[in-house]
Amino acid sequence: MQNPQLPTDGNPQRRNTAFQPDPGLLEALAPLQGNERIRQLLKCFGLRTSLVRLKVIDALLTAAGNDRRLGVRGMHSHLLALDIPLSFLSVREVLKRLCSEGVVVLNSDKSYSLHPQAEAVLMGKIEA
Template sequence: MYNSQLPTDGSRASKNVSMSHGTDAELFEPKAERHGNERIRILLKSFGLRTSLIRLKVIDALLSAADSERKLGVRGVHTHLLDLDIPLSFLSVREVLKRLCSEGVITLHPDKSYSLHPQAIAILHSEPASDASLKA
C-alpha cells in the first residue's frame, strides 16, 4: 500500500527530524528587513494602496538613497533594483513611481528625481498602530 508520507526513493524517513525551527519567514527573511517592510506596508495602507513587491522595493530604494543623501530618478531606482538582483523592467519601475507620485506617497522634483513626500516620512516615523497616521 502507498503511503504519501514515506520517501519514494526506497530510503527510510528520519523520525528524529525537529520541526521547531520556526516558520519559513523566520528562516529565510532577516528580521531587520521584515521590520522595514512592515513600516512600508503600513505606509502603503495609509495611502489606500495595496502592498506589492515592486512598491516595497521602490520605496526601500528611495529610503536607501535618502539615508545616503543621494537623489534617484527612474533610471537610478531601476539600476538600484538591478544591483539587488531584482529583475524588474524599466517601464514597470517608471509606472510604479508615477502611481506612487499620483497618490502622494512620493514627490517628483524639477530635476526629475524622486523622494518620499513629507507626510509619508511622518507616517514611516510614527508608531505602527497609530490611527493618526492614516490618511483622512
C-alpha cells in the same frame, strides 16, 4: 530506520541539539520590520502592497539615507544591482502611481523622494 512522525512506545525521542540562533538572524529580521513599516505606509494611503512598491520605496529610503536622489533610470539601475529583476517600465509606472497617490514627490531635477507626509507616517509621527 525510525519515522520521526510516528508515535514511539512512550519514550519520546530526545535530540541532543540545542537551539543555536543563526548569526544573521537580526540582519534578516531588520528588513522585515522595514517592510512592515512600508506596508503600513501603503495601507495609510489606500494602496495595496506589491513587491515592486516595497522595493521602490525601500530604494528611496536607502537613497535618502545616503543623501542621494534617484530618478527612474537610477532607481532601475539600483534595483538591478541588488538582483531585483524589475523592468524599467514597471519601475516608471510604480513611481508615477506613487506620485499620483501622494506617497512620492517628483522633484525639479526629475528625481523622486518620499512626500513629507509619507516620511511622517514611516517615522511614526502620524498614525496609519
